[in-house]
Amino acid sequence: xxxxxxxxxxxxxxxxxxxxxxxxxxxxxxxxxxxxxxxxxxxxxxxxxxxxxxxxxxxxxxxxxxxxxxxxxxxxxxxxxxxxxxxxxxxxxxxxxxxxxxxxxxxxxxxxxxxxxxxxxxxxxxxxxxxxxxxxxxxxxxxxxxxxxxxxxxxxxxxxxxxxxxxxxxxxxxxxxxxxxxxxxxxxxxxxxxxxxxxxxxxxxxxxxxxxxxxxxxxxxxxxxxxxxxxxxxxxxxxxxxxxxxxxxxxxxxxxxxxxxx
Amino acid sequence: xxxxxxxxxxxxxxxxxxxxxxxxxxxxxxxxxxxxxxxxxxxxxxxxxxxxxxxxxxxxxxxxxxxxxxxxxxxxxxxxxxxxxxxxxxxxxxxxxxxxxxxxxxxxxxxxxxxxxxxxxxxxxxxxxxxxxxxxxxxxxxxxxxxxxxxxxxxxxxxxxxxxxxxxxxxxxxxxxxxxxxxxxxxxxxxxxxxxxxxxxxxxxxxxxxxxxxxxxxxxxxxxxxxxxxxxxxxxxxxxxxxxxxxxxxxxxxxxxxxxxxxxxxxxxxxxxxxxxxxxxxxxxxxxxxxxxxxxxxxxxxxxxxxxxxxxxxxxxxxxxxxxxxxxxxxxxxxxxxxxxxxxxxxxxxxxxxxxxxxxxxxxxxxxxxxxxxxxxxxxxxxxxxxxxxxxxxxxxxxxxxxxxxxxxxxxxxxxxxxxxxxxxxxxxxxxxxxxxxxxxxxxxxxxxxxxxxxxxxxxxxxxxxxxxxxxxxxxxxxxx
Numbered sequence: 001x002x003x004x005x006x007x008x009x010x011x012x013x014x015x016x017x018x019x020x021x022x023x024x025x026x027x028x029x030x031x032x033x034x035x036x037x038x039x040x041x042x043x044x045x046x047x048x049x050x051x052x053x054x055x056x057x058x059x060x061x062x063x064x065x066x067x068x069x070x071x072x073x074x075x076x077x078x079x080x081x082x083x084x085x086x087x088x089x090x091x092x093x094x095x096x097x098x099x100x101x102x103x104x105x106x107x108x109x110x111x112x113x114x115x116x117x118x119x120x121x122x123x124x125x126x127x128x129x130x131x132x133x134x135x136x137x138x139x140x141x142x143x144x145x146x147x148x149x150x151x152x153x154x155x156x157x158x159x160x161x162x163x164x165x166x167x168x169x170x171x172x173x174x175x176x177x178x179x180x181x182x183x184x185x186x187x188x189x190x191x192x193x194x195x196x197x198x199x200x201x202x203x204x205x206x207x208x209x210x211x212x213x214x215x216x217x218x219x220x221x222x223x224x225x226x227x228x229x230x231x232x233x234x235x236x237x238x239x240x241x242x243x244x245x246x247x248x249x250x251x252x253x254x255x256x257x258x259x260x261x262x
Numbered sequence: 263x264x265x266x267x268x269x270x271x272x273x274x275x276x277x278x279x280x281x282x283x284x285x286x287x288x289x290x291x292x293x294x295x296x297x298x299x300x301x302x303x304x305x306x307x308x309x310x311x312x313x314x315x316x317x318x319x320x321x322x323x324x325x326x327x328x329x330x331x332x333x334x335x336x337x338x339x340x341x342x343x344x345x346x347x348x349x350x351x352x353x354x355x356x357x358x359x360x361x362x363x364x365x366x367x368x369x370x371x372x373x374x375x376x377x378x379x380x381x382x383x384x385x386x387x388x389x390x391x392x393x394x395x396x397x398x399x400x401x402x403x404x405x406x407x408x409x410x411x412x413x414x415x416x417x418x419x420x421x422x423x424x425x426x427x428x429x430x431x432x433x434x435x436x437x438x439x440x441x442x443x444x445x446x447x448x449x450x451x452x453x454x455x456x457x458x459x460x461x462x463x464x465x466x467x468x469x470x471x472x473x474x475x476x477x478x479x480x481x482x483x484x485x486x487x488x489x490x491x492x493x494x495x496x497x498x499x500x501x502x503x504x505x506x507x508x509x510x511x512x513x514x515x516x517x518x519x520x521x522x523x524x525x526x527x528x529x530x531x532x533x534x535x536x537x538x539x540x541x542x543x544x545x546x547x548x549x550x551x552x553x554x555x556x557x558x559x560x561x562x563x564x565x566x567x568x569x570x571x572x573x574x575x576x577x578x579x580x581x582x583x584x585x586x587x588x589x590x591x592x593x594x595x596x597x598x599x600x601x602x603x604x605x606x607x608x609x610x611x612x613x614x615x616x617x618x619x620x621x622x623x624x625x626x627x628x629x630x631x632x633x634x635x636x637x638x639x640x641x642x643x644x645x646x647x648x649x650x651x652x653x654x655x656x657x658x659x660x661x662x663x664x665x666x667x668x669x670x671x672x673x674x675x676x677x678x679x680x681x682x683x684x685x686x687x688x689x690x691x692x693x694x695x696x697x698x699x700x701x702x703x704x705x706x707x708x709x710x711x712x713x714x715x716x717x718x719x720x721x722x723x724x725x726x727x728x729x730x731x732x733x734x735x736x737x738x739x740x741x742x743x
Contacts, residue, residue, distance in 0.1 A: 060677060061717045067651050068743020083590055097652035097740060101609035101621045101637075106647030107743060111609045111637050115590075115626050117597055118605040128597055137589045193716035196685070199646050203687030204712035206646045207743035228743065231643050 030168055032077040035234030036226070043219055047187060049077050050168035052161040054185035056175045057192065063096040063176045065193040068207045070174045071107050072228045072235065074140040077170040082139025084109065085132045087117045087125050092146040096176050107207070108230040113139065122149030126156055133163040133171055144174040148181065157183035180214065188215035194225050197238065206230065208238065274306045308334070319464055320522040323514065324562050325354065327468055330461040336384070338377055338461050347475075351391040365520055377461055378452040382408035401453055402428025409449045415442045427453070468512070468566035470504070472496035479518045479559025486515075486560060490543070493565040494536035501567060507532020510569035511539060515554065516562035523554060527599065530627035531591040532571045538592060545599045598627040611637050615692050617708075617739065618655055648690075648710070650720040650740025657737035660721060670709045674721065676738050681713035689723075710742070718742030 031046035033039075040046065047053065053073065057066035074084050086099055101111035117132075119125040122145040129143045143160070145152055157173075161184045164171040173185060180188060190212040196205035207228045213221045226235045271291040280301075285294050294301055312334065319337055322329045328340035341354065348354040351373045362369045372383030374392045379401060383392055386408040392400055404427045406419055419442065424430050430438065431450060439447045472493040480486050490513070501508060509532055515523045527542050547554060598606045607623035614620055662671035670686035688709030696703075704725040711719045720740035 061679065061681075061715070064650065064652055064718065064741030064743055065716075067741075071651065071743070097650075097654040100617075100650055100653035100740060101611075102617075103647060103649040103651035103653070103740065103742070105637060106649050107651060111611075111621075114609055115594065116607045116609065116623060117601065118607070119601060120605075124601060128601070131593060131596060135589045135593050138593075193718065195714070195716040196646070196712060196718065198685050201687070202685050204646060204685045204710050204718050204742070207718075208716060209743075210716070230647065 032073075032170070034076065034226070035232070036237050038237050039222075039224055039226070039235065042222055043216070045218065047073075047077070048218065049170050050165045051186040052157060052164055052171045052173060052184060054173040054175060054180075054183070054188045056178060056180055056188065056190045058177070058179060058190070059192070060096070060177060062192045065207070065209055066174060066176060066191040067096075067099070068107060068228065069189065069191045069209050069211065070142055070172045071104060071109055072207075072209075072233075073172055074142060074170070075108055075233050076235075078139030081110075081113060082137065083115055084113050084140050084142065085115045085117060085138060086142045086144070087119060087128045087132065088142075088144040089119050089122055089125050089146045092144050092176055093118070095146065106230060107228065108233050122146070123151050126151060126160070129160055129171065130163055133160060133167060133169050136167050136169065138167075138169045140170045140172065142172050142174055144176065147177050148179060152183070154183055157185060160184070161186065185215070186217045187213060190214050197227070311335070317520070317522075321516070321520050322358075323465070323522065323564075324516050325358070327465065327471070327566070328461060328463045329465070330463050332381060336381070338381070340377075340461055340463070341373070355391060376452070376455055378410070378449070378455075381410075382453060398454060402426060402431055406430075409446065409453070411442070411446050411449055415446060418442060419446075466568050468568050469506070469508075469570045470497065470500045471564055471566035472500070473562060473564035475562050476560070479556075479561045480563070481556045481559040483554075483556065486556065486563065489563050490565065491536060491540070493563065494539050497565050497567060498533075498535055498539075501534065501570060504570070505573060506567075506570040507534040507573040508539075508567040508569070509533075509571050510567070512566045512568050513543065514562075514564045514566070515560045516564075517556070518558045518561050521557070525550075525554075526568075528603065528627060529592075529595045530598070531588065531595070532573050534573055541592075542595055542599050545596055549600055594626045598625065603627050614695065616695060617649070617692070618653065647742060650718075650742050653740040654738065657722070657739040660736050660738045662721075662736040668726075670711065671721065671736065674711075674736065674738075676719075681711075681715075681717065681719070683711050684714050685712035686710070692722075708739070 030049045032049050033043070033046040055066050055070050055073070057063055078084055088099070099114075099116060101114065104114065105111050117128050119128060125143060125145045129141055132138055132141045141164075152173075160171055160173075163169075180190070192210040194208040194210040196208045199205040207230075209226045209228070210223075211226050212223045215221065225238055227238050228234075229236055273285060273287055273289045273291065273294055275287060276285050283298065285297070291303065315331065315334070315337070319329050319331065322337055322339055326339050326341050326344045328342075330338045330340075332338040341351075345351055345354055348357055355371055355373055358371060359369050370384050370389050372380050372387065372389040372392060374380040374383055374397060375394055379392070379397060382401070382404055383389055386404055387400070406416060406424065406427065406429075408427060409416070419430065427450075430446075431454070435447050435450075438450075474489055474493060476489075480489065497508070497511075509529055511527045511529075511533065513525045513527070515525075517523070525543070525546055527539070527546055529538075529542065533539050533542075594606055603625040606626045608626045609621045610624045612620055612622050658676065660674045660676045662674040664670070665672040670688055671683060673680060673682045675681075686709055689707035690709075692706045692708060694703035694705060706722040706724055707726070708720060708722045711721055713719070718741070719738055720742065721736060721738050723734045723736050725734040
């Protein structure tokens with residue numbers, strides 16, 4: 001008698017089981033929210049603090065928006081005055097400019113909390129990330145390798161996630177110029193710039209993000225236009241400015257979006 | 263050895279056989295050739311000599327941390343307090359001679375109770391250990407060359423019929439100084455003096471150190487680690503007594519073949535235990551460009567605390583805050599050692615209006631976490647950001663089309679994508695710092711722009727329209743969120 005065993009399927013089952021165990025084992029996890037009623041109501045449990053969250057911008061011009069969104073999430077999730085580590089690959093800096101402290105201060109991040117680590121390779125970024133996440137005193141870790149490095153695979157992202165869960169330190173993968181691929185991140189956001197509400201005299205206003213939650217392991221996905229209030233450190237959902245068209249993400253059917261926003 | 267000195271090829275060094283035949287340093291090569299046709303010559307290489315001396319000095323660190331160069335062909339070792347490790351002065355000197363002759367060197371050395379005397383004995387006598395009681399008598403028998411004085415005075419003294427140091431030591435000082443300069447008297451006093459003139463060591467003298475000499479050289483890395491562990495414990499015990507921690511530790515590995523390898527470990531906060539030191543050391547070892555090679559083995563391993571700092575006795579606070587700060591500090595240290603301290607940075611404000619200079623990124627390991635950096639908010643509450651979050655350095659050139667000649671651009675092309683501007687604010691005029699820039703620096707007019715897709719940019723025009731430059735150029739300097 002011959003029995004065939006689908007090893008792949010078995011492995012997947014085991015992985016799913018252990019994942020569930022892992023998630024339930026440390027049940028009382030802390031979470032963070034956005035500070036805006038409508039979006040917080042949607043993500044009823046908020047976002048898990050000690051976890052890996054991924055923020056994408058696929059277009060070069062949206063690098064500023066994605067960076068700003070990550071800063072905002074870091075500020076929402078990190079404890080007051082705790083240090084924020086920013087690990088960035090040299091190539092990302094060459095391509096998108098370097099994090100500029102006075103601008104970060106404008107967004108509400110006290111530059112004194114910032115520790116910038118410049119890495120020559122994506123491997124260095126990931127190694128430094130693992131070390132930084134392993135320390136409870138860290139407020140948040142922003143991990144910014146450039147594009148789609150080979151070393152950032154399922155195993156590597158899973159390691160980061162587990163470390164973040166153990167220490168309850170939020171980890172944000174800032175993916176500039178990258179294409180979304182499967183990994184262990186708990187949420188995955190696609191960020192684009194959105195027209196701001198002019199602060200008068202045709203001057204550009206507060207940062208506005210076109211944020212699409214394209215993956216959420218713990219709940220719903222959705223699409224929002226969010227404005228960041230630098231002084232209060234809160235997001236505020238706003239109606240798209242009339243006259244501009246907010247396009248539907250190409251990879252997501254419109255009805256999902258409707259169910260999320262509705 | 264020959265080299266070009268004063269426009270002629272001259273002998274700069276001779277070997278023993280040549281010296282016996284009367285050839286001497288400073289002689290012109292043609293004169294020497296006239297005496298000996300079959301002269302073997304080699305061109306001198308002061309650079310290689312210096313490198314060799316450097317290596318030798320490194321090697322001599324095994325005897326004392328106080329090693330100084332003596333001219334360009336000698337070394338001065340201050341062995342005060344180091345002798346007991348070898349028994350007595352005789353055996354210390356024997357050890358030096360024995361080890362160096364194994365490397366094929368001929369050594370002349372002397373041990374005396376002040377540096378000038380030791381120098382004179384080593385260079386102008388058979389050398390040896392000269393005790394305090396016999397020193398003066400021996401000094402008097404030295405030839406006049408032993409005095410560090412100018413050539414003309416030396417010739418003058420010889421002409422006066424004076425041959426040895428003893429001959430002039432008895433003469434009245436005032437007369438000597440009047441006739442041959444104060445240098446002679448100074449040099450005499452230095453020779454006979456009892457207060458030792460300080461030597462200037464090549465390396466920083468460690469605050470405290472621990473070392474171990476091995477009878478059998480260590481080849482296996484595991485045993486080297488064991489020794490380091492023991493040394494670390496010893497070093498930190500010493501530091502603990504002083505209520506200090508180490509900010510900089512140097513680990514030296516002396517190889518049997520004379521090669522010395524040093525590893526420097528810097529820490530942002532004082533190190534107080536072996537475990538943390540080892541974490542840093544491992545980090546350092548794992549990314550050495552050329553790994554630590556035991557070769558034929560290390561026969562001396564040393565840990566020295568080069569820079570120390572008073573440790574604060576930390577009280578464990580209820581909210582674990584202190585402990586967490588400590589953890590961040592050790593993380594910064596680890597990353598700084600792995601990636602280089604120039605890669606782990608903290609932004610520091612600089613008082614200037616020029617955007618790219620307004621921040622200086624300082625190595626985080628060197629900034630004490632307790633010192634606040636005085637960031638002053640640069641915009642009014644409630645107002646949108648006025649500075650970008652990503653800055654391009656250098657700024658990137660853009661092609662613009664402006665509605666009015668000296669206004670904000672109506673559209674621009676950056677990285678071959680055209681942006682149509684819907685919102686614009688500016689100009690914010692930033693003048694060059696004339697006291698710093700070269701003469702050609704131009705005033706910049708900055709604009710905050712938003713295109714019809716919602717992208718926000720920070721651009722500037724370099725040069726004022728119809729003033730300063732003929733055609734102002736536009737640059738993109740940063741991206742807003």
